[in-house]
Amino acid sequence: MRISVDSSLCEAHSQCYVVDPDLFPLDDDGYSAVGQDRPVPAGEEDAARLGVSACPVAALRADDGGT
Incomplete structure (x- = not known):
């Protein structure tokens, strides 16, 4: 399995990060x-x-x- 992000859609809600910070890292701005x-x-x-x-x-x- 692989996961990807469409950076043009990401609004930095960080709900993915709440689920698993290792799988869904954020950049310095929260995206x-x-x-x-x-x-x-x-x-x-x-x-x-x-x-x-x-x-x-x-x-x-x-x-x-x-x-």
Whole structure:
């Protein structure tokens, strides 16, 4: 699984960070620093999905890679 952020949509609500600060780091201004196609460690898939769904502006996405 991989997660990505659309930086043009992120409004720094930080709800993803509240779910898991390691999976969803923030930059110095409070915006998501996830980047593009960040790998999710094995066993953290549920937290990744929860963090993605917590974004109030749908700036995050999760790609299960077809699995």
